[in-house]
Amino acid sequence: MLYSIIVSAGLENIAREELSERFGNTGDLKILERKPQRLIFQYTGNPRELLSLRTAEHLFLILKRIPNMTRSRSSLAALSGSLTRFNFKETYECCRQVGINIRKRMPFRVTSRLSGKRNFRRVDLQRVIERALIARGWHLTSGRSVLDVWAEVHGDDGYISIKLSGNDMAQRPYKQAHILASLKPTVAYSMVRLSRPHPTDVFLDAMCGAGTILLERALMGRYGYLIGGDVSSEALDATVANFGRKHRPRQFFQWDARKLPLQRRTVDKVVCNLPFGEAIGNLPQLTNLYRQTLKEYARVLKPRGRMVLLTSQRRTLDDELERLHFLDARQRLTVDVRGKRAWIYVIRFA
Ligand SMILES: C[S@@+](CC[C@H](N)C(=O)[O-])C[C@H]1O[C@@H](n2cnc3c(N)ncnc32)[C@H](O)[C@@H]1O
Known part of the structure; x- marks a missing residue:
């Protein structure tokens, strides 16, 4: 057929x-x-x-x-x-x-x-x-x-x-609690795939929102440890609700991604849907957020680790990557996120 x-x-x-x-x-x-x-x-x-x-x-x-x-x-x-x-x-x-x-x-x-x-x-x-x-x-x-x-x-x-599919094919039963700007599970799944999952991965999303990326990773197969965090307590509540009792070991933190309480070179994969701007307000603030978060991600990532980042602020991310010449964007996919053009970057150490 x-x-x-x-x-x-x-x-x-x-x-x-x-x-x-x-x-x-x-x-x-x-x-x-x-x-x-x-x-x-x-x-x-x-x-x-x-x-x-x-x-x-x-x-x-x-x-x-x-x-x-x-x-x-x-x-x-x-x-x-x-x-x-x-x-x-x-x-x-x-x-x-x-x-x-x-x-x-x-x-x-x-x-x-x-x-x-x-x-x-x-x-x-x-x-x-x-x-x-x-x-x-x-x-x-x-x-x-x-x-x-x-x-x-x-x-x-x-x-x-x-x-043949109902309207819920792309929905996931885990997604009970929502936040604004939550990512489509199909896009989250694709980002996780691009991280080349490995059974021992320490996997981090430091701006996890309702936890969609972390949950897609959890459902994809074995992992070492899941770490999620967000500056918003409302977002973290949504992550905790969506995880329920399943998918351990994992740990969630309310934190500022610009200053992560993690040791250097301890994370295998960082996958993150970066804030898109509307929520952040103005460009200098967004630039600052991208700059500091990127530095933190690079600090905690292991030498052979991978970062997969989604943004609609391509210029801002490109500028910041240019400054950090030890990072190399190996792949950049243009995708559609809620009718808006966005980009998924796969980044490794140069
Ligand atoms: C685009 S949303 C992520 C959505 C998430 N992928 C989902 O599917 O629900 C961006 C998240 O970044 C969080 N955030 C913004 N600034 C942050 C910061 N400095 N540190 C940690 N989280 C931050 C926001 O609270 C928001 O939940």
Whole structure:
């Protein structure tokens, strides 16, 4: 069967790595294409397993993929016409495997997405697919618990897919307590992956907010010790609540990251979502915060350690890294964080 996952912009390669690592050895997986925010692959195993992917926002079963979509309305007919004789047997089986209830007159709704210049509108795309499915005996409805059909045209490609994931695929059950500017778990997971986790890691997030990064590390496999801290007691309360009794050994501190009560060269991995500016107020304050925090991180990090930092203040971080020439930004990924452009830096000692 053909599937696609949707990921946050910038995380496509990390998602590809996760897919290969999790399912690549079984012979069930063949990754076909990497598109912006989308990976397309064949998978012969149970699709329920794909729902546990930690980089993915949504999982789709692709029913039809039509290449050569043009601007003209006639390409719409090609897309909807592909459903006329489509055999839904395997589709239904796949839906059942992820817990979707299949009924005789299958209730459905269509969501459409369109990019690029076309001689048809998004609603035209939606309507032709609705009509094609009604003709197959399906029941168009706006009610709940219906099959979510997606019709999309991007570039040369047209897709008709079924959304297999609920809206909570990218959510995590641990995240009970929230703070403002809390990081998406999919981004936190990706940052943790970039730190190249090792079972003996002493792992630090000195501005941990609600603890998302620390929890993603805890869930990724064995570690030596987790250390979290934040200047805000409200944030720390959220971290403690989200951890509950699980994931030890760990320790949390209310502290100022500019002055860490840790010995030098004791930490293997620092992963941190740096404050983005709005909360800090003005640029000199932000620059000062980045400068001193970076110095502290460099002090506590072991010589072969790794820092993975997220910021939307690229200039500020670049300037500070330039000053500290013993640090080397080995990788810089552009990502989308709540609709804003941000960068993940992977930093090591030069
Ligand atoms: C962008 S948020 C981190 C969000 C976190 N990754 C999450 O998912 O919840 C930045 C955090 O840095 C904390 N912070 C700001 N200045 C700090 C400082 N000097 N020392 C320690 N924490 C600080 C804020 O209280 C806030 O919780």
